[in-house]
Amino acid sequence: MTGVVLRARGVARRFGSQVALEPTDVELRSGEVLALIGPNGAGKSTLLSILAGALAPSDGAVERPEGGRVGWVPQRPALYERLTARENLELFARLERVPDAATAAEDLLASFDVPADRVAGTLSVGNRQRLNVAIALLGAPPVLLLDEPTASLDPGQRRRLWETVRDGTVVFSTQNLEEIGLYATRVAVLQRGRLVFDGSVEEYERVHAEEVFR
Amino acid sequence: MTRVGLLLRKDLRVLQRSPLLVALLVVYPLLVAALVGLVAGYGSSKPRVALVDEDNLPAVAQVGGRTFRIADAIDEVGKNVHLVRMPADEAARQLRAGRVVATLTIPPGFLAELRSGLTSPSLVYETTRGGISTRVTQQVQALVYSLNRRLQSAFVRADLRYVRLILHGGTATFAGRRYDVLGLDRMHALLKRLPPSPARDKVADFARVAGIALGQTGNLLSSTASPIGLRRAGVKSRSSLLSAQVQAYALALTITFLALLLAASAIAAERDENTVGRLARGLVSLGEIVWAKVLLAAFVSLALGLAIALVFGVIVEAGNVIGGEPWQRLPLLAVGVVLAGAALGALGALLGALARETRTASLVAVLVVMPIVFLGLVPKEVAPLAGWISEALPFTHAVRYFASSLYDADPWATVGRELAWLAALGAVFGLGARWATRRLLD
Numbered sequence: 181m182t183g184v185v186l187r188a189r190g191v192a193r194r195f196g197s198q199v200a201l202e203p204t205d206v207e208l209r210s211g212e213v214l215a216l217i218g219p220n221g222a223g224k225s226t227l228l229s230i231l232a233g234a235l236a237p238s239d240g241a242v243e244r245p246e247g248g249r250v251g252w253v254p255q256r257p258a259l260y261e262r263l264t265a266r267e268n269l270e271l272f273a274r275l276e277r278v279p280d281a282a283t284a285a286e287d288l289l290a291s292f293d294v295p296a297d298r299v300a301g302t303l304s305v306g307n308r309q310r311l312n313v314a315i316a317l318l319g320a321p322p323v324l325l326l327d328e329p330t331a332s333l334d335p336g337q338r339r340r341l342w343e344t345v346r347d348g349t350v351v352f353s354t355q356n357l358e359e360i361g362l363y364a365t366r367v368a369v370l371q372r373g374r375l376v377f378d379g380s381v382e383e384y385e386r387v388h389a390e391e392v393f394r
Numbered sequence: 395m396t397r398v399g400l401l402l403r404k405d406l407r408v409l410q411r412s413p414l415l416v417a418l419l420v421v422y423p424l425l426v427a428a429l430v431g432l433v434a435g436y437g438s439s440k441p442r443v444a445l446v447d448e449d450n451l452p453a454v455a456q457v458g459g460r461t462f463r464i465a466d467a468i469d470e471v472g473k474n475v476h477l478v479r480m481p482a483d484e485a486a487r488q489l490r491a492g493r494v495v496a497t498l499t500i501p502p503g504f505l506a507e508l509r510s511g512l513t514s515p516s517l518v519y520e521t522t523r524g525g526i527s528t529r530v531t532q533q534v535q536a537l538v539y540s541l542n543r544r545l546q547s548a549f550v551r552a553d554l555r556y557v558r559l560i561l562h563g564g565t566a567t568f569a570g571r572r573y574d575v576l577g578l579d580r581m582h583a584l585l586k587r588l589p590p591s592p593a594r595d596k597v598a599d600f601a602r603v604a605g606i607a608l609g610q611t612g613n614l615l616s617s618t619a620s621p622i623g624l625r626r627a628g629v630k631s632r633s634s635l636l637s638a639q640v641q642a643y644a645l646a647l648t649i650t651f652l653a654l655l656l657a658a659s660a661i662a663a664e665r666d667e668n669t670v671g672r673l674a675r676g677l678v679s680l681g682e683i684v685w686a687k688v689l690l691a692a693f694v695s696l697a698l699g700l701a702i703a704l705v706f707g708v709i710v711e712a713g714n715v716i717g718g719e720p721w722q723r724l725p726l727l728a729v730g731v732v733l734a735g736a737a738l739g740a741l742g743a744l745l746g747a748l749a750r751e752t753r754t755a756s757l758v759a760v761l762v763v764m765p766i767v768f769l770g771l772v773p774k775e776v777a778p779l780a781g782w783i784s785e786a787l788p789f790t791h792a793v794r795y796f797a798s799s800l801y802d803a804d805p806w807a808t809v810g811r812e813l814a815w816l817a818a819l820g821a822v823f824g825l826g827a828r829w830a831t832r833r834l835l836d
Contacts, residue, residue, distance in 0.1 A: 229671060234671030249677075252671075262412070276677065
């Protein structure tokens with residue numbers, strides 16, 4: 181995996197008789213920011229879940245960074261609603277084997293400006309999403325997978341989120357085409373569970389975006 | 395702390411933040427246990443039985459020279475069954491419809507046959523099949539036994555009048571004719587007036603021996619009619635509400651309800667809160683997630699089980715109830731509570747993983763608790779199928795373990811067997827839950 185930090189070979193996923201993702205190959209090199217786009221139901225979340233290890237592929241395999249986990253921000257926040265923001269961060273930090281869980285949680289709470297001692301279920305949508313992202317950053321994962329991370333954020337929150345994560349190796353799905361030009365270095369397009377395009381932003385821009393989402 | 399320990403601590407913290415839920419989880423099964431006890435008590439005391447009087451019995455009847463109040467006899471039966479007088483056709487209809495569990499018919503000529511003392515009349519009894527018919531049959535048999543006991547003393551008294559007549563002589567009426575009976579005493583006096591002879595002496599000797607033998611007739615008749623008597627001793631015993639069986643049922647019911655519901659909803663909540671995917675990406679294995687829920691159920695069961703045992707114990711001690719509370723057995727009870735909680739937690743985790751959503755999981759758990767408990771309450775001899783099914787569920791084994799660990803003089807055989815059952819059932823349900831947990835990721 182020279183330079184390649186994440187590789188999926190022929191990963192596919194079926195739910196019963198329904199094919200959510202056809203056999204797909206994806207590679208991610210260190211420092212790349214890959215935008216994963218496509219219409220609803222195209223298989224973006226399925227591919228990201230498989231890359232994260234949250235969903236087992238029906239076929240194929242994923243090679244992840246040696247000894248390391250990838251950070252995963254699911255589209256719907258994955259956190260315990262009856263725990264406070266701090267308790268959520270500390271719990272996941274301990275599960276991630278972060279050496280000083282309390283300090284790591286404190287640092288992330290400060291960076292993301294999330295009310296520390298409020299129960300997560302009572303946080304605003306934006307704060308919950310920021311907490312969702314903060315949990316994914318615990319342990320400083322070498323790769324970050326973001327599933328429509330800015331869908332529920334206001335413009336200021338989006339900007340702050342990207343300032344936090346853009347320097348790493350990132351795969352993000354989005355319906356916001358503006359984010360591709362601003363943050364992506366590469367684009368992959370999924371349609372009906374099939375990878376139909378994988379190339380540079382410039383190559384992608386030569387294809388009309390409306391064609392992609394048709 | 396291990397990853398399972400971290401998840402367990404999280405679940406306990408979440409539970410701690412839901413005091414209303416915890417209170418409901420504790421109060422509800424105890425309430426159900428009390429209601430079940432009330433219904434069972436009511437059901438066992440008054441099954442409805444039709445009484446068909448085709449002989450038109452009078453309010454008062456003379457049998458063997460003794461007066462019987464028929465209403466008193468019916469009241470006596472009414473302590474155990476609710477006797478309802480009705481015509482024969484109505485009784486047959488209600489029996490077919492299940493409105494009465496049995497019919498008891500007094501056939502025509504019953505009283506005349508009884509008064510004659512020549513043959514034994516019969517009451518005719520019909521009942522439904524299965525259900526509580528066995529118990530009702532026993533109660534009707536008890537009624538006939540009670541009537542026979544009353545009649546027996548009247549008949550013995552009548553028989554003794556005849557014996558006294560043979561002994562002492564006098565006048566008697568039999569089959570409508572009046573007789574003057576000599577009697578052994580007067581016969582003896584007459585013999586003394588005869589000239590002495592070996593024949594006279596032999597007859598006199600027979601009369602003497604016959605008099606002695608007939609003098610014992612009263613006791614002999616009584617003991618022949620009732621070779622074995624039953625006397626209720628006035629020893630103070632513990633109220634059935636505090637009996638070993640009730641304590642065991644209350645404990646098992648509460649733990650069943652609590653463990654099933656907690657484990658089912660806790661594992662389904664991991665999917666509802668979308669955390670199962672985050673955990674499953676290498677942080678915690680699916681097996682560890684199941685373990686955490688099983689331990690949650692076991693831990694909460696232990697805390698609640700000991701609290702219930704403590705409350706029972708305090709009531710028993712405060713009431714100075716005979717037998718006392720076996721405090722030294724609490725550690726043994728605790729072992730069973732933990733294992734029963736774990737086995738039921740594994741079953742709950744299986745249900746929760748299959749249901750996938752917290753609301754559905756809670757509903758399924760509540761719906762499953764009742765059949766599990768009621769199957770465990772049905773005696774195997776009444777419904778063998780129910781018995782076999784309940785053997786495959788932890789509730790029955792928990793009840794047996796709790797009752798034995800608290801009150802058996804030598805509980806080890808039962809305790810060991812039921813522990814093995816609970817461990818085996820827990821392992822089977824745990825493996826099932828581990829398999830089903832994959833569904834949470836879909």
